[in-house]
Amino acid sequence: MAEKQPRFERLTADQRRERLVEASINCLAAEGIQGFTVDAICREAGSSRGLIVHHFGSKDALLAAVYAEVFQNVLVGLDALDPDTATPEALVEIVLSGGFMDRKYLKVWLALWGEISVNPGMQAEHRTLNTTFREKLALSLQAMAHKRGKVIDGHGVAILLISLADGLWLQQSIDQSLLASDRAKELCLSVVNAALTGGLTA
Amino acid sequence: MAEKQPRFERLTADQRRERLVEASINCLAAEGIQGFTVDAICREAGSSRGLIVHHFGSKDALLAAVYAEVFQNVLVGLDALDPDTATPEALVEIVLSGGFMDRKYLKVWLALWGEISVNPGMQAEHRTLNTTFREKLALSLQAMAHKRGKVIDGHGVAILLISLADGLWLQQSIDQSLLASDRAKELCLSVVNAALTGGLTA
DNA sequence: TTTGCTATTGTATGATCGTTCAACAGTGGC
DNA sequence: GCCACTGTTGAACGATCATACAATAGCAAA
Numbered sequence: 001m002a003e004k005q006p007r008f009e010r011l012t013a014d015q016r017r018e019r020l021v022e023a024s025i026n027c028l029a030a031e032g033i034q035g036f037t038v039d040a041i042c043r044e045a046g047s048s049r050g051l052i053v054h055h056f057g058s059k060d061a062l063l064a065a066v067y068a069e070v071f072q073n074v075l076v077g078l079d080a081l082d083p084d085t086a087t088p089e090a091l092v093e094i095v096l097s098g099g100f101m102d103r104k105y106l107k108v109w110l111a112l113w114g115e116i117s118v119n120p121g122m123q124a125e126h127r128t129l130n131t132t133f134r135e136k137l138a139l140s141l142q143a144m145a146h147k148r149g150k151v152i153d154g155h156g157v158a159i160l161l162i163s164l165a166d167g168l169w170l171q172q173s174i175d176q177s178l179l180a181s182d183r184a185k186e187l188c189l190s191v192v193n194a195a196l197t198g199g200l201t202a
Numbered sequence: 203m204a205e206k207q208p209r210f211e212r213l214t215a216d217q218r219r220e221r222l223v224e225a226s227i228n229c230l231a232a233e234g235i236q237g238f239t240v241d242a243i244c245r246e247a248g249s250s251r252g253l254i255v256h257h258f259g260s261k262d263a264l265l266a267a268v269y270a271e272v273f274q275n276v277l278v279g280l281d282a283l284d285p286d287t288a289t290p291e292a293l294v295e296i297v298l299s300g301g302f303m304d305r306k307y308l309k310v311w312l313a314l315w316g317e318i319s320v321n322p323g324m325q326a327e328h329r330t331l332n333t334t335f336r337e338k339l340a341l342s343l344q345a346m347a348h349k350r351g352k353v354i355d356g357h358g359v360a361i362l363l364i365s366l367a368d369g370l371w372l373q374q375s376i377d378q379s380l381l382a383s384d385r386a387k388e389l390c391l392s393v394v395n396a397a398l399t400g401g402l403t404a
Numbered sequence: 405t406t407t408g409c410t411a412t413t414g415t416a417t418g419a420t421c422g423t424t425c426a427a428c429a430g431t432g433g434c
Numbered sequence: 435g436c437c438a439c440t441g442t443t444g445a446a447c448g449a450t451c452a453t454a455c456a457a458t459a460g461c462a463a464a
Contacts, residue, residue: 006429006430006431007428007429007430007442007443008429008430008441008442008443009430010429010430010431010440010441010442011441013441016441016442032235032316033234033235033236033316034235034236037420037421037422038421038422038423039420039421039422047442047443048442048443048444049422049423049443049444050423050424050425050441050442050443050444051441051442051443052422052423053422053423053424054441054442058422058423059422059423106315106316106319107316107319110312110315110316111312113308113312113372113376114234114235114308114309114312116376116377117308117309117375117376117377123376123377126376126377127377127379127380130373130377130380131380156389159381159385159389160366160389160392160393162369162373163366163369163370163372163373163386163389164362164365164366164369165369166368166369166372166373167364167365167366167367167368167369167370167372168365168369170315170365170368170369170372171332171364171365171368173319174315174318174319174325174328175318175319175325175328175329175332177329178329178332178333179361183361184365187358187361187362187365187404190362190402190403190404191362191393191402194396194401194402194403198401199396199400199401199402200392200393200396200401200402201392201396202389202392208459208460208461209412209413209458209459209460210411210412210413210459210460211460212410212411212412212459212460212461213411215411218411218412239450239451239452240451240452240453241450241451241452249412249413250412250413250414251413251414251452251453252411252412252413252414252453252454252455253411253412253413254452254453255452255453255454255455256411256412260452260453261452261453405464406463406464407462407463407464408461408462408463408464409460409461409462409463410459410460410461411458411459411460411461412457412458412459412460413456413457413458413459414455414456414457414458415454415455415456415457416453416454416455416456417452417453417454418451418452418453419450419451419452420449420450420451420452421448421449421450421451422447422448422449422450423446423447423448424445424446424447425444425445425446426443426444426445426446427442427443427444427445428441428442428443428444429440429441429442429443430439430440430441430442431438431439431440431441432437432438432439433436433437433438433439434435434436434437434438
């Protein structure tokens, strides 16, 4: 007689946490923060609701873990960049199309931004990661300006570029017909080039 | 013997709808989309849950009414502007600090953006209003450039300015310490002035 | 004072919510 | 095959959810 399939697969703690975080991201992407429920996440992960409390302590703690995963992916793109050889095109690619920046993640970001704005722990972490992101971008921008014999406020241009990219990304994620991807890229490049050539001061 | 206070105040349909929309905005501002519940809104409005269905048909229809109210306020600031005499400072003030752009409304916007991205009716309306906003801004920008003897792509600069303002506003609303209001204003002005003087092409 | 109109209340309903925790079950060591 | 360890399940619980709708009540006209 055929052997019975196991009812569930035992995983290591890290594997299980990774699966729950991934399932959470999918639920947020599909339904926003209102789709972030214990039952919906368990259905997506193919597991049971007790696991969330067992591995994370609470649903809120799971959201914090989602944030860490998402933002680490944003930083990874910049980590791979050589500040001395980076091009404006490469920078623009990172700020517009980096980790978790497909428009399907709009509702993940909306949920995280909402939570960061009221959760002191997440806000502190966001501040740290965002500052790191700016500083790395500033280094690359300063190196590019230096190559053109120019001196710029790299930090100011980094803030400018990140904000512009966020705004463009948000607009086209909300309604794709309002702005084409190529157009967004062009606008970012224009601003970076203007900043590097002295046409614009940040 | 003292006369009894009436249990409730009868209002006209328009008055009652306005109160419910206002209460909804307050609930969204405080708790985001998860605070947008029938009971929370009724507590805030000082009324009873039956009123929401009576006046709006459903909670979702109430959210659509909230959107209309919020976005009309955004347009109002621009309507008051004379395109022939507007200054870069005035435009920047409108895109950064116009109607419902205090940072306390962050979660209202996050909720609306989430809903617009999946609700075809709201998305169509948003497209219309957003396009109107861009066109009005473009007229003012073109008039400013004309005064300087320059020809610009007003529409392109309008997209640039709106996106930059959205990104800056979002960043400082999420975490106030990441960006000062004055700094955001300066960056917007730099970009507008660079666009008007030919230092930057959109 | 009475009456009609209709704004408004709030109970009932079935469903869903997050957490708790006793019991179950996968699996490797002996 | 037995057993211990511990990952995992899912019912129970009290709370909250949105909508339906019968009954109540404000108030102006007659």
